[in-house]
Amino acid sequence: MTARSDVILDRMMALHPKIIDLTLDRVWRLLDALGNPQSDLPPVIHIAGTNGKGSTLAMIRAGLEGAGKRAHAYTSPHLARFHERIRLAGELITEEHLTAVLDECDAANDGIPITYFEITTCAAILAMARTPADYTLLEVGLGGRLDSTNVIDRPALTVITPVSYDHPQFLGETLPEIAREKAGILKPGVTCVVSRQHPDAMAVIDARAEEIGAPLLVQGRDWDAWEERGRFVYQDLRGLIDLPPPALIGAHQFQNAGAAIMALRHLGLGDDAAEAALRDATWPARMQRLRSGPLLDMAPRAEFWLDGGHNAACGETLAETLTRLPMRDTHLVCGMMNTKDVAGYMAPLEPHAASLTAVSIPGETNTLPAADTARHAAASGIPASTAESVEEAVRIITARDATARILICGSLYLAGRVLRDHG
Template sequence: MALHQRKIDLTLDRMLRILELLGHPERRMAPVIHVAGTNGKGSTVAYLRAILEAAGLRVHAYTSPHLVRINERFRLGREGGGVLVSDEELLAALEHCERLNAGQPITVFEMETAAAFHLFAKHPADVVLLEVGLGGRGDSTNVIEKPLASVITPVSMDHMEMLGDTVAKIAAEKAGIIKKGVPLVMAAQLAEAEAVIEQRAKEQRAPLHAAGQHWHVSIERGRLVYQDERGLLDLPAPRLFGRHQFDNAALAIATLRSIDSLKVPVSAYESGIAKAEWPARMQRLTAGGLVQLAPPQSEVWLDGGHNADCGRVVAAALGDLEERVPRQLVVIIGMLSNKDAGAFLANFAGMTRHIIAVPIPGHDNAYTPQALADAGRHLGMRIEAAASVAEALRSVARLAYEVPPRILITGSLYLAGEVLRENGTFPQ
């Protein structure tokens, strides 16, 4: 296949052109739930998929980025549960789009999105879950004229070079997915984001279902308690770890309860929330090539968080772990250089004295370990450098601990993907 421009250009012109050449597969797909936001999109999609599948529905899902294999982005709905697209079918879809495009300008993500729509139109399903790649207004997925619902997860500072340098500007981009008359389900937001999103919903006459206003979530005796005007659900805790996962799960519940055409039994909410998985989000690694390098009986956790708000929720999750089982914390971190390393690291100040910076293999735009160490120094942190995650784990194993440590590998989904690949843990 030909190489396409990787530079992100938030416009829909090229996307609309290739969809016309494909015979508008986006109009022939099953009804869509469209998910935008800064943090929690993937987890929210995972809950939506798990609940809908537990209700016996066939669910296609398009998510990004992938961690180990590109196939992870394309999940085809089947009775009894979806499957990742096969190598052969994905290649055929991409080659078909390539032939029709005939060398016209197009980005990699646009080509992948076109292939997803082509695949989803070929295979019958009940619901399609679409995760926005970047922003919302000009994202390649934003060509669905009337989805079942639009969903906006928490908005915070990320991708400022593309989306704007304030939360309000970023929220305006995310709010670009709101469609006339289509229910909008909104997670709890910073005040400036909330105001922008609510105004857009008002302009589009989109019925608003907002956290804290129209629906509420709480944790009671370790269980998820969800309440809206239709009643109360007392549900098991999410399988995914962290307090923030209760919010993500509740956002999925609110979304499904906002769609009149979907009849989801309580049993499906119970089963889906307890079963939903999403790799590299506070994922405990218990076996594998890298885990074997850590000190025996230590805990190894992986999280692809890469902005200040991600760091906050991960630090909170670590705080919960520390309350249950105290262990010394070691943070192994690698980040892309367009991220605010200082803002991310600040969340871990006071939680650990042992931070190891590593490069991200294959990414020239990543911070060097030395640059990450400098960012930590401004916060009064002492950060050492290692040539790789494997070398960092070996250095931890050489130290003497009274209690085996808790090790967090974090800072980038690209780093997380490398860790899963090297560890031999492949998302299914």
């Protein structure tokens, strides 16, 4: 049975402007019609960056909750259901509550063109403003400067995770251009935690911070985090912390955990919060091990992993993560969107992939055809073929190797489909 919220969300898609332009005008108009709920949010932690935003947010949230705080969270995109985007005081928004705020935003918008992300962001802000909590975590959807979440005059803290190439049609072709958009979340007098950046990106962030008077806490200058003998080590001016590694898998998660802990310490939270940030954070489809479901029933001796990373930096991160897993042939099942740097994503994976079976992403008009994904993989030196579905790809792979490691990757949209069908 179709949920009523799905019906409203489908109707909102029809309001989309004919041309996508990054602007805050439509958001400000609707928020004003709603009574400016952004002014009533609990203290906001605003997070931008190209990679690691979601994982960093998840660790900050785990740390806040470990310290006994209640936190709202707004993230995107969702994987299985829209409700995943909105957490109210730690709990996913209910169908009844979601339907109510969507209806209210739809009525206040009165049929005027507005993007899906803009109107649903307003709905999330409305729901969070009306629910008591100690903090609000806002993840930027695209860029920062003109993103729909950038409507908070004075957040409690901002965070910029690593900046790399993505969405060039909106953010620019060069790292300085992209960094300029990310740095748009900086606010006068508001501290920003900054993960380690390429020097070209850091120069832009530094310049913007100096221009408006935003204090920075920069990895490598004010704090750092690294792996040492399998442990997580963090250091800032207050001292050193030595803890077990993050629950989220991958070397890049040490950097994300460091940003989360710097954020928590800046907010005045202690070791309990730091320990919880590492121990309790969960973030689906980021090198997630699948341990049950229909895919495991199809191939019980295979090892299944799921990752939604989709740009060149994610390919590098994924490749590095694979080097840390026990030796085993890794077979990729890959589907990508046609807006991504497919060659850049594939290149670092070549030494680690025994094969790649390409699929088109079901239900996505912007999916890259499986044949094109396979062509890019082959050009990168990965033995490649195509399949009609993830299930067919698994059958093909396990017919050759029943104990294969199978990594489903290339897109959060593909990851969401897999979690809906097999999670």
